[in-house]
Amino acid sequence: MSRQAFAYLALLALGIALPFFVYPVLVMKVLCFALFACAFNLLLGYTGLLSFGHAAFFGTAAYVAGYAIKGWGFPTELGLLAGTAASAFLGWAVGSLAIRRTGIYFAMVTLALAQMVYFIFLQAPFTGGEDGLQGVPRGRLLGLIDLSRDLNLYYFVLAIFVFAFWLIYRTIHSPFGHVLTAIRENEPRAISLGYDVAKYKLLAFVLSAGLSGLAGATKMLVFKFATLTDAHWHASGEVVLMTILGGMGTVLGPVVGSSTIVTLQNELADKVGSLVTVIMGMIFVVCVLAFRRGIVGEISALYKRMIGARNEQ
Amino acid sequence: MTAIFDIPIQALMAQLMLGLVNGSFYAVLSLGLAVIFGMLNIINFAHGALYMMGAFLAWMGLEYLGIGYWPSLLLAPLAVGLFGILIERSMLQWLYKLDHLYGLLLTFGLALVIEGFFTNSYGVSGQPYSIPAELTGGFNLGFMFLPYYRGWVILASLLVCFATWFGIEKTRLGAYLRAATENPQLTQAFGINVPLMVMLTYGFGAALAGFAGALAAPVIQVSPLMGSHLIITVFAVVVIGGMGSILGSIVTGLGLGVIEGLTNLLYPAASNTVVFVIMAIVLMVRPAGLFGKEK
Numbered sequence A: 001m002s003r004q005a006f007a008y009l010a011l012l013a014l015g016i017a018l019p020f021f022v023y024p025v026l027v028m029k030v031l032c033f034a035l036f037a038c039a040f041n042l043l044l045g046y047t048g049l050l051s052f053g054h055a056a057f058f059g060t061a062a063y064v065a066g067y068a069i070k071g072w073g074f075p076t077e078l079g080l081l082a083g084t085a086a087s088a089f090l091g092w093a094v095g096s097l098a099i100r101r102t103g104i105y106f107a108m109v110t111l112a113l114a115q116m117v118y119f120i121f122l123q124a125p126f127t128g129g130e131d132g133l134q135g136v137p138r139g140r141l142l143g144l145i146d147l148s149r150d151l152n153l154y155y156f157v158l159a160i161f162v163f164a165f166w167l168i169y170r171t172i173h174s175p176f177g178h179v180l181t182a183i184r185e186n187e188p189r190a191i192s193l194g195y196d197v198a199k200y201k202l203l204a205f206v207l208s209a210g211l212s213g214l215a216g217a218t219k220m221l222v223f224k225f226a227t228l229t230d231a232h233w234h235a236s237g238e239v240v241l242m243t244i245l246g247g248m249g250t251v252l253g254p255v256v257g258s259s260t261i262v263t264l265q266n267e268l269a270d271k272v273g274s275l276v277t278v279i280m281g282m283i284f285v286v287c288v289l290a291f292r293r294g295i296v297g298e299i300s301a302l303y304k305r306m307i308g309a310r311n312e313q
Numbered sequence B: 001m002t003a004i005f006d007i008p009i010q011a012l013m014a015q016l017m018l019g020l021v022n023g024s025f026y027a028v029l030s031l032g033l034a035v036i037f038g039m040l041n042i043i044n045f046a047h048g049a050l051y052m053m054g055a056f057l058a059w060m061g062l063e064y065l066g067i068g069y070w071p072s073l074l075l076a077p078l079a080v081g082l083f084g085i086l087i088e089r090s091m092l093q094w095l096y097k098l099d100h101l102y103g104l105l106l107t108f109g110l111a112l113v114i115e116g117f118f119t120n121s122y123g124v125s126g127q128p129y130s131i132p133a134e135l136t137g138g139f140n141l142g143f144m145f146l147p148y149y150r151g152w153v154i155l156a157s158l159l160v161c162f163a164t165w166f167g168i169e170k171t172r173l174g175a176y177l178r179a180a181t182e183n184p185q186l187t188q189a190f191g192i193n194v195p196l197m198v199m200l201t202y203g204f205g206a207a208l209a210g211f212a213g214a215l216a217a218p219v220i221q222v223s224p225l226m227g228s229h230l231i232i233t234v235f236a237v238v239v240i241g242g243m244g245s246i247l248g249s250i251v252t253g254l255g256l257g258v259i260e261g262l263t264n265l266l267y268p269a270a271s272n273t274v275v276f277v278i279m280a281i282v283l284m285v286r287p288a289g290l291f292g293k294e295k
Helices: A003-020 A024-047 A055-070 A076-098 A103-123 A150-172 A175-185 A187-192 A197-223 A233-246 A253-272 A275-290 A294-312 B009-040 B047-065 B069-090 B100-122 B148-170 B172-182 B184-189 B194-216 B226-241 B246-266 B274-285
Strands: B138-140 B145-147
Touching (some): A003 A024, A003 A150, A024 A175, A024 A233, A024 A253, A055 A103, A055 A197, A076 A103, A103 A233, A103 B100, A103 B226, A150 A197, A175 A187, A233 A253, A233 A275, B009 B047, B009 B148, B047 B069, B047 B100, B047 B226, B100 B226, B148 B172, B148 B246, B172 B184, B172 B194, B184 B194, B226 B246, B226 B274
């Protein structure tokens, strides 16, 4: 067994054991944001597209899944799927518009369209406005397993995360993923090699949006409500921060980044109050100025240097 | 003639006026973004926070030091401009060789820091700032009532926009600036201090945002969140207009303000989103923006 596979298995074992040591709801929150960040990283880290509007997909899925389960009486797993599908569809619409521009314009377009989605949610009757959509029942998985128990729900969330993580891992290492990396590295060259770059970008965008939606819908299920916070631009910024802090363009970076940020927010919330935003902003500034490879990026660079030094001897 | 399409003409004019006022802020802010972008290749996400700072400094000046509106209109932009220079020297200057996206990310972080700091100190509710005594009241034009202050906002914004356009297009300093934008190395070789120009440009852009903030203080509640609401709309304005031309930014800003005002009259529910819808349409028809050039 390769060293890498062993490391992933060890992480999985950690994931299975963790709820016995840490409050399960906190770990579930970390898993949801980790999935969100991994999905985002597929776009920023592997396609080179900075979307500043991913909260729209996170929030849309939360609302749609919540409404499907509470308002239409969908079973839990169908509700989650409905939310994911809605986000993927929204991702298709936003993506088709945004990929017409590149670089910073791409970031501004996604941000503006996400703000539009936010305003729609603010005014639409089914979202409950400022109060949000509350009291969504967790229901039973496949009609059998009672998800209102935190531990049952935890393993369901872990399974969703592992599945999505595997999907992202496979995507990155597939021929499709290599074309995405080629686009990130040198777009004109990818075009001249005959790749339909727009189609690849759009597909990556839809995939990223759909998986972000899955994360949002799952988070809604954990907390039993969907609110405007999920769709606010602060959430878009947070997922960027998680990805950069952990290391963009690394497979595990977003997981590390989101665990750090969520834990930090959880620890700081009652200690410093609204200064949390200031601290998040400072981490952002420090990351951009001095720490662009992120935690995982720095560790793997260090590791490579050590290997290199050993080989030279 | 008292009504068009069943809309009383007073209401129509009032909304047009409101739209022009909002449009003036869009114009000044998108102009600042365009000036900074032209020189630094950075989209200044902190622009909204600097605008908020301008308004807050004006309010704080009155509250703590008794500085009136007119001196504030000069001092607040100056202070914000100096703050901008500090940001440029301490942080932004290290990013010029990197991907432009890092500039956006850094200024996003800064926006969070500034906004968080003011939220922590003053809460999210608005602080009232009264209209200066000279500009209270208004004209009765017969068909509408024109508050002096709103007229002043539009006039002052247009003056500042025009001065900026004149400074960049018609003066010697502006010529250096345009040269440095076009080809920094060559301009530097001619003995012009390009890093200094870059620093001053960012400071000037920040000061424009601060000026807009001080100007806005009496018409809106001064609140830590006033900037972030606005800046995203201004981004959409910038995407619609493209950042190629200064006059383009001004025209787009004013025009969209008016459209927003009219939407508020015809279909209020869409007034928040109309700018974004227009952006989507422009992206479909003319991706480079109305005044932009595709690179």
